[in-house]
Amino acid sequence: MDDIRFSIITAVYNNKKYLENAVVSVMQQNYANLEYIVVDDGSTDGTGELADELSKQYKNLRVIHQENKWIYASFNEGIKNAVGEYIYILNSDDKLKEDALEILDRSIDMYNHPDVIWTKVLLCECDDNQNVINRIDIDENITEDLFWKDEADLDVWHDLLRSNLMVNQANLYKRSTIKKYEFRNDVYGADYLFNLEIAKYIDSYLIISKPIYLFHKYRNGSNASIGKYYGYEHEMYNDFYKAGLELLNRRSIDSIQNKELIRKIRRANFTAELNAIILFDKSPINEKINYLKENVKDEVIDSVFDDKSEIERRIEKAIIRIESENTESK
Template sequence: MQLLSVIVPVYNVEKFINDCIDSILGQSYKNIELILVDDGSTDSSGEICDKYCSVDKRVKVIHQNNKGCSAARNAGIANAKGNLIAFMDADDLIDQDMYEVLIKNLDMTNSDVSACSYVKEYNLDRGKIIGLHKIIPDPIVFIGKSAIYESVTRNEKSVEGYLWNKVWKREVIGNHLFREDIVMCEDSIFSWEVLKSVNRVCYCDLPMYHYRILTTSATRNSSLEKMSGALVSYELMLDDASLLPKDVVKNLAIQYLGWNYTIFQHMIREKERTSSLYEKVKSNCVCYQEYSCYLGLADRIGINAIAKHNYTCAKLSVQAVGIMQLIKKKICRIVKKQV
């Protein structure tokens, strides 16, 4: 059995880290090295990691000053001994046979990366992880740059650009590191860069990773400055995508527009009217406005308003759409109650 190094950045997750670690150490695939990188936690997270290290020789703990998730992952890579690498977020969970399935698929298809699907869970004290799956679908194999990147940018039956739903061969990661100057979507740009040296990826359409979306998540509580990092990531990918199939550009552009619209909504909520930031968002919406037709109605109206108007007019348009959506939801609730 090949050694699998699982890298987990840890920062102030004392409520969730036990479940995360238990789901990793309880894997049916036993040849695991768990690297917990305590990124300057101010709660008991670091102590919890040390306790696991003292009772299970597979656990390694690294303590460092708070440098961010990317720096923590880089520290994990530098200390990993396995020829297979996996990443996991400290507040998530995985099914008991996830790594066994992914590694079997990796070997069976002679791939460099093996991925699976995932399930989103909201504010749960503990996710409903599954033991050994009775039925496992055959892996789907993507061969060549065009097929791989089309799958990376697609949202259904695809490998997607996340880190945590995959097992990576160490040799394809090579000297690649996470960009420590980007706080959001840093995993996407890392995956994008690593996959440049990959020719075969396999995917299992089975949701074995439990991605918990918490009210304290970085995305929900991030600053505009941090969120702007997502734009940098997508701009780098869009520049590369010019030589790839049109569907790749389309998928990236749709996601890029979504981030621009999210940033504008945050500007409204935070009453932040930085002219340079709005002009950047507006310029981006103008540049990729043709792809707004693939968005939902509310987002499409918002993107077009940003592209055509100044900050004040765009704000009024977005707020008007928001009010209309609230009214629609209330009407739907009334109708359901009457039925």
């Protein structure tokens, strides 16, 4: 098994409905030099049994059963057991495009085995049966392959940070690189933090222009982190910001352009966290308002806004919306 090119990892918990579709999207590729690892994270709906049945059907599919630990701990377990030269993580309700592994295989050889290949995602709006209604290339501005092996190439780094490529795990990682780190298992944005950590130390990377990952967005809103409030968003987004600055400093690419991009991302995430509190936080109204007044403004937020009064305006608008929606619901 030492000559295996790809280890595909899928973490799954109680997703019997879609797991087989994900597996088939890999096993029907016109590419055989792979292993597929399914990590069953303590499922109780028959998903684990389905995975075992699929392993009988596909000889290069193996299943790891563990007690429920959450998705990123499952990623870590799969990575620990992988033997392929490269590792790719596929969510259990998504799919690979039919030519994905051929594209990746050619790209590895063409660009002399880069540490990471960042792969574009097609956002597939679909119904509950994964019938696709619309497809959106969420990085349509990337129209040609971009290869990096020079720390001074600021434009390529800027393109990478500005894209959506680093916000998920849908990328190809050299096993010798990915095994140096672990995904955090305490925030839903751990994949972005992981990519920022990886990017500090890689020697080469490639962005490929062809989308190979099909991310399914369900019209019933069943995607795990969409439409929810966890309570740690503020600290998580601050961690994104600090990790982004650390990446720039580590790679000596802390130009004004790139630093301002990191600040812009934190400002956008500030809006996102306020909206999450307004729309999805189930706490009593007075607790939400007190939290906004006392907890969302700190040194990080102060550092990313040139106009400090804009912070207060955004917080006040959020409070007004909360009070207004509370009045309308009575």
